[in-house]
Amino acid sequence: MENINLWQIALCCLILGIFTTILPLxxxxxxxxxxxxxxxxxxxxxxxxSLKDRLIANEDRIKGTLIFWKNxxxxxxxxxxSNILWGLISAVSLPVLIQYYDxxxxxxxxxxxxxxxxxxxxxAISHTLKxxxxxxxxxxxxxxxxxxxxxxxxxxVKDEQELEVMVNGYFDIVEKIRKIARKVETxxxxxxxx
Numbered sequence: 001m002e003n004i005n006l007w008q009i010a011l012c013c014l015i016l017g018i019f020t021t022i023l024p025l026x027x028x029x030x031x032x033x034x035x036x037x038x039x040x041x042x043x044x045x046x047x048x049x050s051l052k053d054r055l056i057a058n059e060d061r062i063k064g065t066l067i068f069w070k071n072x073x074x075x076x077x078x079x080x081x082s083n084i085l086w087g088l089i090s091a092v093s094l095p096v097l098i099q100y101y102d103x104x105x106x107x108x109x110x111x112x113x114x115x116x117x118x119x120x121x122x123x124a125i126s127h128t129l130k131x132x133x134x135x136x137x138x139x140x141x142x143x144x145x146x147x148x149x150x151x152x153x154x155x156x157v158k159d160e161q162e163l164e165v166m167v168n169g170y171f172d173i174v175e176k177i178r179k180i181a182r183k184v185e186t187x188x189x190x191x192x193x194x
Contacts, residue, residue, distance in 0.1 A: 011111045021086070025075075028074055032067060032071055033074060040056055042056045065181070066145065069181060072134060080131040083123055083127075134185075141178075148170060148174060149170075
């Protein structure tokens with residue numbers, strides 16, 4: 001037991017923890033998730049008459065955008081959460097570990113260097129990419145789209161002219177949502193609500 005260096009064990013655990021963080025991050029930033037509702041809501045709707053085809057075509061065109069929003073929101077949330085988790089781990093453990101730090105022990109030096117470097121790297125990447133703002137922005141635009149779509153689907157209008165005005169208003173709202181999402185992607189505003 002005397003030959004076991006606790007700093008070596010801690011370093012192995014730290015490297016394992018870093019890899020269990022890195023691999024999901026890489027996977028999440030590279031993968032494409034499926035939408036929760038793959039079937040068209042408008043195909044099932046029977047109250048849009050001649051406007052139904054326009055609504056289905058619009059929905060088909062925005063599917064790729066919805067997938068993009070969902071993927072970006074998921075990836076940036078994971079990066080932001082990882083940054084917070086490792087920041088907390090470092091903040092809590094460093095004051096305790098510094099009491100046992102031995103400048104002559106290569107393992108304690110390696111552990112402290114890797115822990116602080118990893119935490120700083122995550123912080124820098126997360127804040128450079130504005131992960132918190134992008135997660136909130138993409139998630140908000142995705143929710144706004146689904147809210148606008150549900151509101152249109154839940155509104156029952158019998159008059160053809162009134163229905164056309166309502167559907168055209170829906171298309172205008174969807175276009176505004178898409179413009180806000182483009183700003184989220186390029187500028188990361190703090191609020192993406194319309």
